[in-house]
Amino acid sequence: MISAGPALGALSTFTQVWHGWSGAAKVLLLVCLATTIHFVLQWDTRRRMPPGPQGLPFIGNKHQIPNVKPWRKFAEWNKQYGPVVSLHLGSTPVIILGTAQAAWDLLEKRSEIYSSRPRFVVAGEILSDNMRGLMLPYGEPWRKWRKVLHSGFHSRRSETYKDLQSLESKVMMQQLLTTPRHWERHIQRYAASVAVAVTYGRRIESVDEWIVRENMAAMDYLTSVNIPGKYLVETWPWLLKLPRSLQWFRREPEEHKQRDIALLVHLLDDVKSRMADGTVPDCLTTQTVAAKDKNGMSDLEIAYTVSSPFGAGIETTAGTLSVFFLAMLHYPDVMRKAQAEVDVVVGFDRMPEFDDQPRLPYVNALINEVLRWRPIAVLGGTPHAVTADDVYEGMFIPKGSTVFGNLAGIMHDPVMFPEPDTFRPERFLETADPRLQNFELPFGFGRRICVGMHLALHSLFINISRILWAYNILSAIDEFGKEVVPDPWDFTDGFNSRPVSFQCRVKPRNTKVIEAIEREYEVAKEHLEKWH
Numbered sequence: 023m024i025s026a027g028p029a030l031g032a033l034s035t036f037t038q039v040w041h042g043w044s045g046a047a048k049v050l051l052l053v054c055l056a057t058t059i060h061f062v063l064q065w066d067t068r069r070r071m072p073p074g075p076q077g078l079p080f081i082g083n084k085h086q087i088p089n090v091k092p093w094r095k096f097a098e099w100n101k102q103y104g105p106v107v108s109l110h111l112g113s114t115p116v117i118i119l120g121t122a123q124a125a126w127d128l129l130e131k132r133s134e135i136y137s138s139r140p141r142f143v144v145a146g147e148i149l150s151d152n153m154r155g156l157m158l159p160y161g162e163p164w165r166k167w168r169k170v171l172h173s174g175f176h177s178r179r180s181e182t183y184k185d186l187q188s189l190e191s192k193v194m195m196q197q198l199l200t201t202p203r204h205w206e207r208h209i210q211r212y213a214a215s216v217a218v219a220v221t222y223g224r225r226i227e228s229v230d231e232w233i234v235r236e237n238m239a240a241m242d243y244l245t246s247v248n249i250p251g252k253y254l255v256e257t258w259p260w261l262l263k264l265p266r267s268l269q270w271f272r273r274e275p276e277e278h279k280q281r282d283i284a285l286l287v288h289l290l291d292d293v294k295s296r297m298a299d300g301t302v303p304d305c306l307t308t309q310t311v312a313a314k315d316k317n318g319m320s321d322l323e324i325a326y327t328v329s330s331p332f333g334a335g336i337e338t339t340a341g342t343l344s345v346f347f348l349a350m351l352h353y354p355d356v357m358r359k360a361q362a363e364v365d366v367v368v369g370f371d372r373m374p375e376f377d378d379q380p381r382l383p384y385v386n387a388l389i390n391e392v393l394r395w396r397p398i399a400v401l402g403g404t405p406h407a408v409t410a411d412d413v414y415e416g417m418f419i420p421k422g423s424t425v426f427g428n429l430a431g432i433m434h435d436p437v438m439f440p441e442p443d444t445f446r447p448e449r450f451l452e453t454a455d456p457r458l459q460n461f462e463l464p465f466g467f468g469r470r471i472c473v474g475m476h477l478a479l480h481s482l483f484i485n486i487s488r489i490l491w492a493y494n495i496l497s498a499i500d501e502f503g504k505e506v507v508p509d510p511w512d513f514t515d516g517f518n519s520r521p522v523s524f525q526c527r528v529k530p531r532n533t534k535v536i537e538a539i540e541r542e543y544e545v546a547k548e549h550l551e552k553w554h
């Protein structure tokens with residue numbers, strides 16, 4: 023027979039100790055107990071999930087994920103554990119996909135359950151009032167938002183922006199001629215002007231303009247609040263149930279929200295007043311305002327929706343063009359080979375045009391390689407989230423998991439891309455894989471694939487083909503006459519990662535291109551008048 027004596031003794035000791043503790047210590051103990059029980063109950067689920075590094079109770083793998091460039095660690099884990107890796111951020115399961123096949127199998131073939139987004143409490147809910155569709159979960163509000171953008175940027179509609187893109191690119195070519203040192207500002211201005219013109223029917227002459235600065239400030243703030251672990255409320259959303267006056271984390275983002283609304287409503291009102299006097303060119307905002315009854319959106323919803331290219335289309339396009347400059351410095355033979363192709367097809371009496379694209383296979387392959395070699399949307403853009411339990415190749419993926427298609431790793435998968443660190447456009451000419459011939463991988467997956475993909479690809483072709491035609495991109499020379507080559511891995515941190523600013527020389531290839539650029543610039547200036 024077992025005696026109850028020791029157990030009763032232990033209980034009585036515990037009761038005495040318990041009474042001696044402060045209220046805070048008791049609460050802490052209870053929270054620890056509850057979390058441990060939760061952790062033990064989750065043990066079996068975790069065991070069935072994809073392999074991954076061992077985490078700690080409560081925090082999961084948070085301490086193992088670097089704050090800077092986490093995609094590099096993710097890629098290492100994919101190498102170590104396989105194409106599908108699981109981790110935990112606190113109690114949230116996180117799945118990292120390290121090959122294109124795994125990403126296509128899940129994010130595309132099972133897109134009915136892999137098309138949501140994780141919850142963004144501060145950035146999506148408090149700062150943006152659920153109006154920024156990029157962060158919206160899968161559902162009716164996202165569908166409504168996406169429909170407007172799809173109608174503005176689907177493949178055929180995007181054809182109609184080619185004239186504008188060609189004219190803006192001619193301006194950029196002239197700027198590269200006159201102030202080549204500022205090449206980064208010129209590509210940023212190009213990307214900003216195209217995004218603003220197709221959205222608000224107004225172009226941008228300088229990146230110092232008010233509208234660009236305000237937008238950049240808004241985007242910088244949005245990025246700054248989207249850092250995992252920065253806000254307790256992201257891990258403990260129940261804090262939103264506290265009385266509003268006690269929600270200390272609200273004040274700053276709510277102030278920024280008011281500023282964002284003022285900016286976005288001002289831009290919408292400006293288009294409306296130009297619509298009233300008939301002076302605004304056709305653009306996303308005019309189309310959306312005209313279809314207001316059909317799309318059932320309030321003015322504020324329209325203001326946020328049409329601003330999407332502003333947030334998603336400028337840094338990505340300019341960053342990818344920056345990667346092109348970086349690649350040409352490191353692979354001058356590739357540059358010369360592409361120039362030789364352009365020279366034969368186009369000659370020097372005129373610039374490349376969109377119609378030349380089918381006859382420039384090496385240039386097209388080079389553009390794909392730019393997008394592959396250093397994808398700007400390193401983590402696949404914004405992560406996806408799963409809305410139902412799933413099993414993939416025997417591994418359990420629980421509902422509510424955050425899923426990253428880790429493009430930085432996927433694009434350097436040596437099975438799909440042999441010698442992945444080498445910039446080699448030929449890989450896209452030699453392949454028989456239709457998914458590489460029609461290379462949409464840099465633009466994400468399934469129902470959430472980049473809305474602006476066609477617009478972006480047109481920008482890349484027209485600018486890259488023209489720069490190759492007109493200029494040699496050469497290393498900068500320091501004060502001792504030595505060449506300075508930028509580090510090919512020196513990239514910024516953040517959801518989008520672009521090369522850290524660097525210098526290079528942009529030299530015209532001959533006098534004929536100079537004449538053509540100056541001539542085309544004069545014509546472009548006239549045509550662009552209607553976007554002022």
Ligand code: HEM
Pocket residue numbers: 155156157168171175330331332334335336338339342398399402403404405406464465466467468469470471472473474475477478
């Ligand atoms: C080279 C340039 C670009 C690249 C590499 C790029 C890449 C991406 C990627 C990887 C995603 C995430 C897709 C996913 O969740 O699976 C995305 C989403 C998005 N992109 Fe782009 N993008 C570029 C240019 C643009 C442009 C010019 C626009 C504007 C028209 C744009 C608008 C968007 C929007 C609105 C989304 C969110 C879609 C959603 O959540 O449903 N992007 N992009």
